[in-house]
Amino acid sequence: MSHFLVRSDSYKSFEWMILFIYALCLREIVIIIKSIINGSDNGRTSKYSPLSHILIIIQKQMTDDTFDCPVCFGVMAEPVVTPCQHRFCYICISQTLERNNFACPMCRAPFEEQYIPDIDQKFQEKVAAGRPDEFEKASQALKENGLWRGNLQSIKFFFGNKHRLLSDEETGEENSNTHEWTGFVECADPSLSKKFIASVEYKLHPTFKPSKVKVTKTPLEIKRWGWGVFEIKIIINWKKWMNREPVKYTHMLSFDGDGKRNAFLVDVPKEDYQKAFSK
Ligand SMILES: [Zn+2]
Numbered sequence: 574m575s576h577f578l579v580r581s582d583s584y585k586s587f588e589w590m591i592l593f594i595y596a597l598c599l600r601e602i603v604i605i606i607k608s609i610i611n612g613s614d615n616g617r618t619s620k621y622s623p624l625s626h627i628l629i630i631i632q633k634q635m636t637d638d639t640f641d642c643p644v645c646f647g648v649m650a651e652p653v654v655t656p657c658q659h660r661f662c663y664i665c666i667s668q669t670l671e672r673n674n675f676a677c678p679m680c681r682a683p684f685e686e687q688y689i690p691d692i693d694q695k696f697q698e699k700v701a702a703g704r705p706d707e708f709e710k711a712s713q714a715l716k717e718n719g720l721w722r723g724n725l726q727s728i729k730f731f732f733g734n735k736h737r738l739l740s741d742e743e744t745g746e747e748n749s750n751t752h753e754w755t756g757f758v759e760c761a762d763p764s765l766s767k768k769f770i771a772s773v774e775y776k777l778h779p780t781f782k783p784s785k786v787k788v789t790k791t792p793l794e795i796k797r798w799g800w801g802v803f804e805i806k807i808i809i810n811w812k813k814w815m816n817r818e819p820v821k822y823t824h825m826l827s828f829d830g831d832g833k834r835n836a837f838l839v840d841v842p843k844e845d846y847q848k849a850f851s852k
């Protein structure tokens with residue numbers, strides 16, 4: 574039964590993909606035909622032959638003039654260029670990263686763990702000029718939902734746990750604790766953690782004594798031995814200049830391989846960010 578469902582779902586998405594490609598082709602053909610009929614580019618008489626004209630239009634469509642995000646298909650009000658030179662909305666790419674998916678949604682090229690998407694302001698101006706009405710609408714929608722990036726800087730952090738199996742010599746024969754885990758919080762560039770984080774509080778399973786531990790020095794870690802997984806509560810207190818409330822996360826310990834890490838982004842006004850780094 575479930576097998577059947579999976580198959581039918583994948584057929585459905587395949588159909589949609591074909592339909593989408595077909596729609597794209599149709600759009601290109603219409604643009605090309607229009608340009609041939611008009612025989613002009615922006616109202617000026619073209620100095621190109623019809624064939625080179627077609628090639629120029631196709632090239633334009635494939636490069637800068639594609640203002641639509643390939644993830645949400647909406648016009649990109651806040652466009653980001655990835656290191657692999659693909660363009661997405663800021664929101665779309667940051668959601669990809671939040672799902673711990675560090676690869677380009679278009680070409681699957683892996684992003685570096687430190688990768689932080691930043692808005693391409695030059696391209697944003699192009700979108701605003703090329704599709705003014707849609708740009709305005711999309712920006713307005715982002716602003717109304719409090720999602721407009723404006724002049725913010727993203728800082729990337731990780732939290733989670735490292736893990737390793739203990740050897741018999743380490744644990745001794747009677748010890749049932751066979752796992753060593755290390756809870757951690759760090760900036761994508763760990764040397765910068767202390768610029769942003771004042772302290773990290775870890776709340777452990779009540780069987781740990783003490784079960785609440787506050788770490789104020791980097792590395793902001795807690796290392797323990799244990800036999801089973803449980804949920805750790807992590808509270809991150811920011812440095813004063815960050816001017817923000819502590820964030821709380823719940824992390825389920827992982828004893829799989831090296832452990833598990835989760836990413837999150839924090840946005841601060843670019844001005845504050847630059848000030849903090851000029852000190
Ligand atoms: Zn998008």
Ligand SMILES: [Zn+2]
Nearest residue numbers: 657659677680
């Ligand atoms: Zn890419």
